[in-house]
Amino acid sequence: MATAELVLGLLSGGPAHGYDVKRGHDAWFPDSRPLAFGQVYTTLGRLERDGLVEVVDKTSGGGPDRTVYALTSKGRDHLTDWLNDPVPPAWGSADEVLRKLVAAVRTGGDAAGFLARQRANHLRRIRELRETPADDDPTSPLVREYIVAHLDADLRWLDTALDRISEQRGTRS
Incomplete structure (x- = not known):
């Protein structure tokens, strides 16, 4: 930041x-x-x-x-x-999620469980943002929409990652 x-x-x-x-x-x-x-x-x-x-x-x-x-x-x-100056595309907060997933896969950890917990955490945050009224400040809805859009994109990636891990283990749901 x-x-x-x-x-x-x-x-x-x-x-x-x-x-x-x-x-x-x-x-x-x-x-x-x-x-x-x-x-x-x-x-x-x-x-x-x-x-x-x-x-x-x-x-x-x-x-x-x-x-x-x-x-x-x-x-x-x-x-x-x-x-x-435009901001270059970056990994942002997803960096830690990706690092944890790679570590879970490479160490035999519960990657699918981690992805499910992360997904639930993202969904909870989106729900909080949508249920809590935004401030009267004109930028508040912009900030909130930005956060929700990024969380939504992360959710799509989490689902894709879970599908790939399930396929690799032969446990596709």
Whole structure:
């Protein structure tokens, strides 16, 4: 995931501190894993080191320090370049599923059982996404449709893999 570029995108609306960046990310992607505070601050530190963001205010009102960050012109250019650059097709999250399947097949593990459990997990996630109302944010349905489409494609692959494994073992269902 391009966390640094997402942080730049979140800061493109104006200066913010880490808590606002985290909250903004989680609002942009409500159906995904929340961004960890540690990741936010590590990313902001790297972006500052690289001259893509700068500290514009530091306050301490009796609590923890609040450092406010803003995009630099270099950061804005980097964000624009990132937004204009198409993403190459990648394995994504299927990488771990494929690795587990290959390991199960090669080690004599229960590959068919693994595929069935993975399939059930994908179906459960699709059901959750379809049953839970989307946020009012105009991008929320786009994010949700993207996730469901990828889960659906994974399901088709899981079914194909199960058929092939069953054929190889002579137990085709």
